[in-house]
Amino acid sequence: MHDINDRKWWKEAVVYQIYPRSFKDSNADGIGDLKGIIEKLDYLKSLEVDVIWLNPIFKSPNDDNGYDISDYRAIMEEFGTMDDFDALLEGIHERGLKVILDLVVNHSSDEHEWFRESRKSRDNPYRDFYHWWPAEKGKPPKRWSYFDLEGNAWQYDEQTDAYYLHYFSVKQPDLKWENPELRRAIYDMMHFWFQKGIDGFRMDVIPFISKDPEYPELPEEYEGDFIAYYANGPRLHEYLQEMNREVLSKYDVMTVGEAPGVKIENALDFVDEHRNELNMFFHFDLLALDRAPGKVFQMREDNWKLTEFKEIFTRWDEVFSEKGWGSLFLNNHDFPRSVSRWGNDSPEHWYHSATMLQTFLLSMRGTPYFYQGEEIGMTNARFDSIEDYRDINTLTAYQIAAHNCDDLEAFIENEKEASRDNVRTPMQWNAQKHAGFTSGEPWIRVNQNYLQGINVQSQEKDSHSVLNYFRSMVKLRKNNPVLTYGSYRLLDPDNEEIYAYTRTLGDEKILVLLSFFEKSSTIDLSKELSFTRGDLLISNDEAKKQIKAPVFVLSPYQAVIYRLYR
Numbered sequence: 295m296h297d298i299n300d301r302k303w304w305k306e307a308v309v310y311q312i313y314p315r316s317f318k319d320s321n322a323d324g325i326g327d328l329k330g331i332i333e334k335l336d337y338l339k340s341l342e343v344d345v346i347w348l349n350p351i352f353k354s355p356n357d358d359n360g361y362d363i364s365d366y367r368a369i370m371e372e373f374g375t376m377d378d379f380d381a382l383l384e385g386i387h388e389r390g391l392k393v394i395l396d397l398v399v400n401h402s403s404d405e406h407e408w409f410r411e412s413r414k415s416r417d418n419p420y421r422d423f424y425h426w427w428p429a430e431k432g433k434p435p436k437r438w439s440y441f442d443l444e445g446n447a448w449q450y451d452e453q454t455d456a457y458y459l460h461y462f463s464v465k466q467p468d469l470k471w472e473n474p475e476l477r478r479a480i481y482d483m484m485h486f487w488f489q490k491g492i493d494g495f496r497m498d499v500i501p502f503i504s505k506d507p508e509y510p511e512l513p514e515e516y517e518g519d520f521i522a523y524y525a526n527g528p529r530l531h532e533y534l535q536e537m538n539r540e541v542l543s544k545y546d547v548m549t550v551g552e553a554p555g556v557k558i559e560n561a562l563d564f565v566d567e568h569r570n571e572l573n574m575f576f577h578f579d580l581l582a583l584d585r586a587p588g589k590v591f592q593m594r595e596d597n598w599k600l601t602e603f604k605e606i607f608t609r610w611d612e613v614f615s616e617k618g619w620g621s622l623f624l625n626n627h628d629f630p631r632s633v634s635r636w637g638n639d640s641p642e643h644w645y646h647s648a649t650m651l652q653t654f655l656l657s658m659r660g661t662p663y664f665y666q667g668e669e670i671g672m673t674n675a676r677f678d679s680i681e682d683y684r685d686i687n688t689l690t691a692y693q694i695a696a697h698n699c700d701d702l703e704a705f706i707e708n709e710k711e712a713s714r715d716n717v718r719t720p721m722q723w724n725a726q727k728h729a730g731f732t733s734g735e736p737w738i739r740v741n742q743n744y745l746q747g748i749n750v751q752s753q754e755k756d757s758h759s760v761l762n763y764f765r766s767m768v769k770l771r772k773n774n775p776v777l778t779y780g781s782y783r784l785l786d787p788d789n790e791e792i793y794a795y796t797r798t799l800g801d802e803k804i805l806v807l808l809s810f811f812e813k814s815s816t817i818d819l820s821k822e823l824s825f826t827r828g829d830l831l832i833s834n835d836e837a838k839k840q841i842k843a844p845v846f847v848l849s850p851y852q853a854v855i856y857r858l859y860r
């Protein structure tokens with residue numbers, strides 16, 4: 295059971311994700327950098343968050359914005375130097391915060407020295423750091439690639455007359471974990487960062503690292519679902535346990551895996567404490583909710599339903615109710631803005647839905663992860679023109695669509711909701727030029743609604759801002775361990791307008807009511823709930839200070855939390 299006796303700092307933490315490229319530019323080249331983050335450390339502290347997760351900051355040719363690493367022990371030139379990193383780390387720790395980095399070890403850049411060597415000859419000492427298929431064996435069995443024009447993960451390389459494997463772009467060759475030397479090199483690199491003092495890793499597509507080196511045809515049971523196949527390699531858990539034994543167990547650190555393709559049936563294999571693998575992972579069930587079946591980046595045609603949304607969170611709470619621990623997030627650098635996607639970013643409902651979603655994440659069991667700008671209710675960029683997009687995923691998909699003579703207007707309409715660039719626009723600091731992100735030309739367009747109050751500076755001054763609500767809600771979670779450790783019970787599951795649940799720890803009971811609806815709505819919980827009195831803890835709108843009966847009227851996107859007494 296999770297209880298207050300089983301406390302862990304990473305269970306109690308609120309994580310704040312920084313996409314360094316878009317956070318703050320300190321030298322006017324239009325690209326965010328480490329010195330920019332240093333300038334904002336007091337701001338981060340003021341949010342009352344505990345852990346900063348930095349997207350990749352390592353040397354990279356930036357084919358996929360840093361997820362293609364050419365040197366794991368060097369800092370990306372645009373972001374600064376190792377001295378800047380050391381200063382940042384010190385600044386973070388001085389303020390009592392922690393930092394986790396992105397561990398991208400399913401693949402490297404093709405410009406990494408390992409790969410430059412590997413492709414030179416078939417007997418190069420680094421040959422076996424990557425997956426190669428000699429051409430004389432004929433065409434390799436089909437493997438699907440995310441960012442490839444032909445969706446083909448095998449790239450022919452003339453130099454040695456062989457194909458190499460790349461689940462992502464051609465510039466992201468997959469590392470061969472089957473080779474113990476490669477694993478050793480990765481573990482050494484992890485030690486290097488832990489010895490510097492970092493506090494953990496978010497692990498990029500970590501379930502993909504194990505591959506069958508015979509590269510068989512896709513087994514029938516995975517028909518049409520390469521992602522699930524990739525996430526289920528034969529030696530995956532052996533590698534994770536080895537990594538834990540060799541590296542993680544030696545430090546007091548946290549780990550969170552990014553886990554596309556991992557099914558709930560296998561969830562505990564990763565995070566059951568007795569297995570000594572990871573602390574948490576990000577599942578992809580929510581992210582599929584508004585997408586066409588089997589299509590990661592295509593919106594579904596009808597609307598998602600609140601009952602489906604609740605079902606996902608309830609199921610994932612349940613699986614970790616005795617063992618393991620969950621992670622909670624509504625957006626990140628790959629997935630569109632939460633308020634635009636799960637709330638309603640029209641001027642009328644923006645404030646309430648942004649704060650309602652914050653209330654949700656901060657009142658659920660699991661470690662909550664916020665993405666930069668979520669604390670001020672930043673919205674999807676929704677660029678109209680392909681010229682404004684920067685993401686390799688959108689640009690590749692556009693080329694494919696153009697090649698297939700697809701309807702390109704429909705393509706852009708889809709990207710306005712689904713593109714990763716929706717969340718990658720610069721952080722909105724103030725109402726000055728480029729939202730105060732840079733005094734140069736930003737690498738990607740700024741969302742113009744920084745002029746309509748969606749910026750830090752104007753929200754600082756306003757006690758009723760999304761930003762200040764966020765701070766109050768974080769405080770409420772910190773002051774009430776029931777919100778971290780308490781058990782969760784879903785109420786009125788069939789309600790399509792209101793999400794209602796309780797959190798209980800010992801004698802303490804908290805009731806959370808969240809409207810996901812654009813009109814006022816009523817909920818009657820008298821069949822499921824009895825109490826003598828409830829006291830208001832927080833709401834993003836007018837709410838009764840004290841309640842005696844379990845019938846509630848909520849305004850559009852209202853969030854309200856009561857403490858209940860028996």
Ligand code: GLC
Nearest residue numbers: 358361398462498499552628
């Ligand atoms: C993960 C990252 C994403 C990246 C991909 C390849 O999904 O979050 O941004 O493109 O892995 O590294």
Ligand code: CA
Nearest residue numbers: 319321325327
């Ligand atoms: Ca810069």
